[in-house]
Amino acid sequence: MKFAVQSRNDPQSNELMERAISYLTDFGLEIDEEKPDIVLSIGGDGTLLHAFHRYSHILSDVAFVGIHTGHLGFYADWKPIEIEKLVISIAKSDYKVIDYPLLEVVINYQNSDENYTYLALNESTVKSPEVTLVMDVELNGRPFERFRGDGLCVSTPSGSTAYNKALGGAILHPSIEAIQVTEMASINNRVFRTVGSSLVLPAHHSCVLKPVKAKDFMVTVDHVQLLHKNVKSIQYKVAKEKVRFARFRAFPFWQRVHDSFIDSDLK
CATH class of the missing domain: 3.40.50.10330 (Probable inorganic polyphosphate/atp-NAD kinase; domain 1)
Incomplete structure (x- = not known):
């Protein structure tokens, strides 16, 4: 060995x-x-x-x-x-070896066929370099909401006890095949509305974020933070790959x- x-x-x-x-x-x-x-x-x-x-x-x-x-x-x-x-x-x-689900992050760019794919063990977050993040949220290809707020956090079940929990998200058992979408300080008033709760998506569902005006975003994948420019969309789903732990x-x-x-x- x-x-x-x-x-x-x-x-x-x-x-x-x-x-x-x-x-x-x-x-x-x-x-x-x-x-x-x-x-x-x-x-x-x-x-x-x-x-x-x-x-x-x-x-x-x-x-x-x-x-x-x-x-x-x-x-x-x-x-x-x-x-x-x-x-x-x-x-x-x-x-014995047990495995837990991971988060797949795919970032697509304007006027380009190029994309970047990442795997996250804990979570990925999206924030705007400006004051407010404005993103259209699609679930399984259907419009769900227009989010306005500080940002969004998408976590794995094993990462649900980390940043996700600090944001008020649910704790999921790490064996569950799912991802969780949690808001960061959403704007909710008479004009703007979001669901206001964490969303737990099963393995066969996807979440896609699409910019409304701004095209540049700060995206984290676990401990790594990068500025992505000219973003067309960011797709999140349960990855095909899994992390394996020796128990x-x-x-x-x-x-x-x-x-x-x-x-x-x-x-």
């Missing part, structure tokens, strides 16, 4: 990375930064996002596992003191939600 390690690059994470590499090579595993079978992410959920995008071109062949060196995360669920236990389980291939033990998602957002000591 071949492996790679992504570190947050702080002293504790780097020290754990060196230990993991030493332990795994002692067990006969091969380090391969180009085509690993399993990727250890040491840091936090942000570190795993970087690892995901680093290996997004080989998602069908690689599985991820996270060790947190800060706050307990939704992707990084192993503790530093468990490094030896984790290494032994990897060496014995004592794990060595039960992963109680709703318990993790409780511990993260309510109180881990609450009785």
